[in-house]
Amino acid sequence: MSIYDIRAVRPTLADRAADARAWAENCASIAKMGLRVGPRRMAGHLSRIKWLPYLLQTNVILDMMTRSRTGAYREANAHALSGIVAGLAESLGGLLSDPEKLVLHEDLVPPEILMGMGLTPWMLELLGIVAPMIASDFAEPYIDAAEAAGTPPDVCSLPKATMGLALMGQFPKPAAMVTSNMPCDGGMASYTVLEKSLSVPTFRLDTPYDFHSERAVTYFTGELFRMIEWLEEHTPGRMDWDRMREVCEERNRAAEAELALWDLMTRKPAPMAGEPVYLGHMMYMIASPATPLGTRYFQDLLARAEKIAQSGQGVLPEERYRAVLWNPPTLIYPELFVRAEQEWGVALLMDMLSFHRHPLVDTKTPESMLRGLARIIMQGAMSRHTRGPQANFFSDLFHVYERFDLDMIWMAGHIGCKNTMALSGMFREKCRERGIPLLIINYDLSDSRVVAPHQIRDQADAFMETVMKAERVK
Secondary structure (H helix, E strand, O other): OOHHHOOOOOOOHHHHHHHHHHHHHHHHHHHHHHHHHOHHHHHHHHHHOOOHHHHOOOHHHHHHHHOOOOHHHHHHHHHHHHHHHHHHHHHHHHHHHOHHHEEEEOOOOOOHHHHHOOOEEEEOOHHHHHHHHHOOOOOHHHHHHHHHOOOOOOOOHHHHHHHHHHHOOOOOOOOEEEEEOOOOHHHHHHHHHHHHHHOOOEEEEOOOOOOOOHHHHHHHHHHHHHHHHHHHHHOOOOOOHHHHHHHHHHHHHHHHHHHHHHHHHOOOOOOOOOHHHHHHHHHHHHHOOOOHHHHHHHHHHHHHHHHHHHOOOOOOOOOOEEEEEEOOOOOOOOOHHHHHHHHHOEEEEEEOOOOOOOOOOOOOOHHHHHHHHHHHHHOOOOHHHHOOOHHHHHHHHHHHHHHOOOOEEEEEEEOOOHHHHOOHHHHHHHHHHHOOOEEEEEEOOOOOOOOOHHHHHHHHHHHHHHOOOOOOOO
16 A cells, blocks of 8 residues: 555644544454454464455555545544444454355345345455555465466456455355356356355356346346245255345445435535545445444444535535546555545545445335345446446446536546446547546556556546646645
8 A cells, every 4th residue: 555645634633533543443343353253263264364464454544544634534534444344344253253154245246135044245356355455466466376277367357366365265165155147257257266166056146138127127036036045955044034124124224324425425515525435335335235334334424424514614625626436446556536635636426336326125025125136236336337238337427427516537447347448439439528527547456567556646647737737736
């Protein structure tokens, strides 16, 4: 992590207190996870699992999120990070302590059904997302392992990192694994390697190509019922529809708070932005949704944004520009928007992984719950934008641009994402027609050897200087 790219502000006593609270809460969450796993078993995991020490260094991200900020925004970032660490520690505790109930799931197959069955979910791609934000070179040995085993070099580095972790024996053996045919060929094909290397029974959901139609919803609801039957056959989990209803209602409460937060963020200046928005969504709407921790997270963030809005101020000291980041975030350089705020006054208000138009789940019957989840899964992060016709990619983007009254679009041009890279020319044309400034950042999601973190920084700086004709914040 290149935190020294970011100028530290002089913290107030309140800033120091917020940092200290978050640091203490992070340590408490990790200690609680260690006690759940057990000291002896935890010691064994630490000696065998090479990635575990990385996830115990999350206070590095705390420093990145707070050192350039002060006041209400610093406090919001500190509290957000402690909330995210709490969710990560909760998930990690389940991974390391409940192998007989452990079910590994793809990032586009959210775990609500597993939770309703009393199983312990773990999102396989989570390590490849979180750990490079702590150490930009984290994924590289695992990418190399996947390529050495025959994976083509041009496949997305996130599934390659996940495959490499499995090939190097870095996942505990689960009871089962569930995946789908989303979002892309590389992600889908990786589960053949994962199934073989983990030697685990695997269920594959079949997602229709035209996922917007009611016919698709009916078909995919049947797929979810079929998955439940398969899980009951291959795991100790049993569906409890009352528990499933509680899970869905918890998800609804969190979603309502998040949607209210987005409504507030349409104001100028915005009362919330950056990491609390997109990292919170990544943790509590993708990796570990439908938990009381997640509901409290979004309700707290909403309350903080409301307080800032009532003051008539924005969350940035000076909001000069408003932007959206399309495509997955720059994991190897998470400081991108911290630095953009500090150097150029750019507020990141929304990103592609966060934005959705998911319905709330109707909890009246088992059928209605699964129909609601069917819509959410089929229109999940990346799948709703990078599968199907080009309209799926652009319609949400231009809606976000108008709804949040943005000044520019930043596109994270991950070279391993063939679906979105194929749209680059069309992307430029559509933005040119609308008079929208567009930055396409050339980089690789998880491999810092392709484009170094400082080169990502330099591309953003050059865009702001030459296209936006901006002056640096003094």
